[in-house]
Amino acid sequence: MPAQLEKKIVPLEFEQPLMLLSQQIEALEKQLADNPNPDLEADISQLHEQYNHLRRSLYANLRPIDHLAIARHPQRPYTRDYFDRWDPQWIEVHGDRQGADDPAMVAALLTLDGIGVVAIGTQKGRTLRDKQQCNFGMPQPEGYRKALRLFHHAEKFGLPVVTLIDTPGAYPGMAAEEHNQAQAIAMNLRELSALSVPVVALVTGEGGSGGALAIGVTNRILMLEHSVYSVISPEGCASILWRSGEKVAEAAQAMKITARELFSLKVVDEVIDEPLGGAHHDADFAARVAGQAIAGHLRDLGKMSGDQLREDRQSKFRRMGSFIESGS
Amino acid sequence: MPAQLEKKIVPLEFEQPLMLLSQQIEALEKQLADNPNPDLEADISQLHEQYNHLRRSLYANLRPIDHLAIARHPQRPYTRDYFDRWDPQWIEVHGDRQGADDPAMVAALLTLDGIGVVAIGTQKGRTLRDKQQCNFGMPQPEGYRKALRLFHHAEKFGLPVVTLIDTPGAYPGMAAEEHNQAQAIAMNLRELSALSVPVVALVTGEGGSGGALAIGVTNRILMLEHSVYSVISPEGCASILWRSGEKVAEAAQAMKITARELFSLKVVDEVIDEPLGGAHHDADFAARVAGQAIAGHLRDLGKMSGDQLREDRQSKFRRMGSFIESGS
Amino acid sequence: MDLKEWFASRRQKREAMQVKQPLTTEEYCALWTQCFQCRELLYTRDLRNNFHVCPKCQYHFRIGAEERIEQICDAGSFAELFSNLESADPLGFVDTDTYPNRMMEATRKSGLKEAVVTGTCLIEGTACALAVMDFGHFGGSMGSVVGEKTTRLIEKALELSLPLVIVSSSGGARMQEGIFSLMQMAKTSSALHSLHKAGLLYISVLTEPTFGGVTASFAMLGDFIIAEPGARIGFAGRRVIEQTIRQKLPNEFQTAEHLLKHGQVDMVVERSRLKEVLNRLMSFHARPPAGQPHNGPRGRQAAETVSRR
Amino acid sequence: MDLKEWFASRRQKREAMQVKQPLTTEEYCALWTQCFQCRELLYTRDLRNNFHVCPKCQYHFRIGAEERIEQICDAGSFAELFSNLESADPLGFVDTDTYPNRMMEATRKSGLKEAVVTGTCLIEGTACALAVMDFGHFGGSMGSVVGEKTTRLIEKALELSLPLVIVSSSGGARMQEGIFSLMQMAKTSSALHSLHKAGLLYISVLTEPTFGGVTASFAMLGDFIIAEPGARIGFAGRRVIEQTIRQKLPNEFQTAEHLLKHGQVDMVVERSRLKEVLNRLMSFHARPPAGQPHNGPRGRQAAETVSRR
Ligand SMILES: [Zn+2]
Numbered sequence A, B: 001m002p003a004q005l006e007k008k009i010v011p012l013e014f015e016q017p018l019m020l021l022s023q024q025i026e027a028l029e030k031q032l033a034d035n036p037n038p039d040l041e042a043d044i045s046q047l048h049e050q051y052n053h054l055r056r057s058l059y060a061n062l063r064p065i066d067h068l069a070i071a072r073h074p075q076r077p078y079t080r081d082y083f084d085r086w087d088p089q090w091i092e093v094h095g096d097r098q099g100a101d102d103p104a105m106v107a108a109l110l111t112l113d114g115i116g117v118v119a120i121g122t123q124k125g126r127t128l129r130d131k132q133q134c135n136f137g138m139p140q141p142e143g144y145r146k147a148l149r150l151f152h153h154a155e156k157f158g159l160p161v162v163t164l165i166d167t168p169g170a171y172p173g174m175a176a177e178e179h180n181q182a183q184a185i186a187m188n189l190r191e192l193s194a195l196s197v198p199v200v201a202l203v204t205g206e207g208g209s210g211g212a213l214a215i216g217v218t219n220r221i222l223m224l225e226h227s228v229y230s231v232i233s234p235e236g237c238a239s240i241l242w243r244s245g246e247k248v249a250e251a252a253q254a255m256k257i258t259a260r261e262l263f264s265l266k267v268v269d270e271v272i273d274e275p276l277g278g279a280h281h282d283a284d285f286a287a288r289v290a291g292q293a294i295a296g297h298l299r300d301l302g303k304m305s306g307d308q309l310r311e312d313r314q315s316k317f318r319r320m321g322s323f324i325e326s327g328s
Numbered sequence C, D: 001m002d003l004k005e006w007f008a009s010r011r012q013k014r015e016a017m018q019v020k021q022p023l024t025t026e027e028y029c030a031l032w033t034q035c036f037q038c039r040e041l042l043y044t045r046d047l048r049n050n051f052h053v054c055p056k057c058q059y060h061f062r063i064g065a066e067e068r069i070e071q072i073c074d075a076g077s078f079a080e081l082f083s084n085l086e087s088a089d090p091l092g093f094v095d096t097d098t099y100p101n102r103m104m105e106a107t108r109k110s111g112l113k114e115a116v117v118t119g120t121c122l123i124e125g126t127a128c129a130l131a132v133m134d135f136g137h138f139g140g141s142m143g144s145v146v147g148e149k150t151t152r153l154i155e156k157a158l159e160l161s162l163p164l165v166i167v168s169s170s171g172g173a174r175m176q177e178g179i180f181s182l183m184q185m186a187k188t189s190s191a192l193h194s195l196h197k198a199g200l201l202y203i204s205v206l207t208e209p210t211f212g213g214v215t216a217s218f219a220m221l222g223d224f225i226i227a228e229p230g231a232r233i234g235f236a237g238r239r240v241i242e243q244t245i246r247q248k249l250p251n252e253f254q255t256a257e258h259l260l261k262h263g264q265v266d267m268v269v270e271r272s273r274l275k276e277v278l279n280r281l282m283s284f285h286a287r288p289p290a291g292q293p294h295n296g297p298r299g300r301q302a303a304e305t306v307s308r309r
């Protein structure tokens, strides 16, 4: 039986053909168990091959909207899943010191491949209750201010910073606006850009707009293979530009939101392969590979001085953009 | 007619004898106006003399609780009254940038005797509506954070800071606790102590506890003659130590809360004379004298370097305290 | 011709113009303008002389970059910079139309090449670096050029030790530039860190409307933040919030006055006083404080630099 | 003798002792202790072995400085500092009794000279500067000596590049020292600025109860703030708030758990894990990060310094 069925993985829409095939195999295998038969066994073996072939070709030809679906898969590993795997003894720290602790932004001290880091990540929440507490991964200003406190902490102690990005964006709520969501994000952009410690970001799922960038102004930006990063959600883009909720696939295509496209655009420094089908098929493996990649970048960056690190980060973002400059 | 009656000044309890005498004079003057009479005129003249004598002796022998009453006089000039007189064009700046603007803490850019300063002061509110808005002069954490923002602003631009203290203390409310009043005060103490610009505080009315100190960690502490400064209100002290609300006078006496006593204890650097009877008898005069005193200190401090200013302030508070050190 | 007829003819004239050719400023500003707020019919010339503020209800009409510059800069002092930058189309973006077509359309409407105009100027004699956004151009959206021009202006302010003033007006990101649009938030904010560390003054002026990525980057990073009366300012748009929280928002939500109450802006300043307030703030921070040798007379040096241009 | 009789005799014995002489620790810790929270009757020796935490409901009993030091320091590693400081009576303060008499009474009850004990120690091998407040002495109130000893300890940490741990427990200000008590807030906070700038770690541990001037100064300035379960922590006292707002406060208000929810503390740590967590935090921050030369191995150097004492 294919591995992902053992783990009761919820199939995505574009994965339906795979699931049908897998159900067929399952049925035949049951039959075989009741009634041994060499022909059936050969059929099944062939079906397995077919299944593996279909699977590879399916995942090799994903549309942006398929990546988006994987990035949003309800079983996709979240920030806490990575932290747990990188350092089972990670220490969580809480609060903005000014009135709130935002569960959508997790702050940790942890040791990654031997390197002590301040780790910050958005958290979507797994159970319904978690999801609600975490606002489905949409931080409030208090979450960004907690992150900022930890950025300054890292600076004080010369600790590298790792950020994990998986958020639809900052929460568009009333209190969030009144508590100055915009300022909270802007301050993070400004302060994060100027840290004199190594800072590496990994987009693990959705990189949603300014709410993602607020922990994404880093020396290196890594993306998991199926993660996405965009200035607005494809849904938002479709509804504004196409004035249609049905043009999400087109919007996702037009905006160039996938890891490989963003790598081609030189916005992203490295794309990290996921297990076939996505990180949720093997979270342990995904975490190990991602952790090693991050640690590698941290080690590289660790050779720079504080001023060099700041300069490296600031000039990286200084170069971002595409425009035509005519002779003036 | 005595000046303070023209201005409809509300008499305090200990001022009753003065008021009675003044009413007597008024009655006789009315009589004289209706019916000129040289004897009566002489009597009135003598009563005027008596009045002035009584007034001088009354104000020369005030008990701590009388100073407290003057410090809390409802017509006492407040922070905005001083700002208005120092610089009619003063610019108010608002907000902690994070969700609130606390009217109990006023922040200003103003020019005092030719010196551009960042001025911060607690504000009690004059009308009932103002009083309520200002929480009767009790700032919330957001007020302290507004002050902190302006302290850092002053540091950035090399602007001296002037603080005016007139507060019963920080507001003991539910939201204030939840928004971490204690941390807001503590941060101000820490950050204010380390500014590299001249910082001068003037206690204009009540200097109430940590809520006052949060804007009082300054190179110079000045107090108006009738202002008070204490670790807890005399009412609070009486109710805790004497377990009696009637021992306020004793508590006020025991704690040494008056400007002159605190000057003797070397906690306060200068006591500024008020108009006879208190600053509310002549706010213009009081503001002029106080402004000149502050400006004088700012000019003195202006001769120091940033490091010297920080060192001066930190060592001033380093020395505060009284204890016995036996040979160890 | 009575008023009704006059309006009808004006509408016809307008519609005729719109299909034929880009409107000139003269033609667009017709004789009469109705106040959006109090519905008063105002003589356009008077309205213009009154800073485009309704004299009856103080409604602050949106104004473009050109008019803003006229209003706050000393006559003839504005020297434009970086006007040689134009948007590219890095994603080859097409929705119901192509991005290049939309850019042409935006330029036709606004008369501007981009949504921000940058340069140096004098404001009541005080030299500064000035950026003015124009909502009339592509909804004031921030693409690479807006980010680049703003960043270059910040660098210019740093180079010349000038105070910086940015007048914002933006609907948010330029979606057609995808991730590049987003990254302008980081680019401008990072440049502002250098300005901040250098101890230079930055005044952010928020005008109707300022939203999204612009608010969540340079617009909220001013040493002082000034908002125009009635201006709507926020991160998320009103509709998005209402959809999220499933309730109607109060009218005053996200207005300048609401932000003032919530500690997000330093002051709300009527347009007629803006120039004066900008100058006062800049002068105040340029002046060396009494006996403080470590704060030089920036303003004056800077004024010389700019006038030498 | 049944339990009731036993209690009665214990009470009599206690009362008799209280008028005669200061209680020794042995006598005070009688055989049995009733849990304040779940009312369980606990064998005192067991309770003590369980960190003075009720094994049934996890209620954390108040403990004194001596026991706290025993619990978190490596055996024999605590070297007391500044024990030669004693309170003066700068105001000649008299309420219903004189301040010197009240001090004697406090010392008789607590066996301590002041409400804070300061020194250096090892915590699971990691050297640090440690201050422990004792609520049992004068309600843990902060007078000049508490301020001075704490400040000297901060300076010692700075001198030896040691991490600092302060375990707070305080009712607030020492009113009998008037303004001098208040000024200790500024003195300690100012010293912490120097520590902060020097990049040294400061962990603040808040225990039942921590209020007033202590909370509003050094207790809230930790790089990390740890609270003990159930500890009540705040600026204003519960009664004062209730009088001000004229309503009852919810039970959980101002508890450690409430503060955690409101972002004021980093973590709530059971007493049995405190030593381990302190060590982990200190070790984490002592370790030089990968390839970063600008953060030396502070912890190790410091341990040598302390063990050399
Ligand atoms: Zn109008």
Ligand SMILES: [Zn+2]
Pocket: D035, D036, D037, D038, D039, D040, D054, D055, D056, D057, D058, D059
């Ligand atoms: Zn119990």
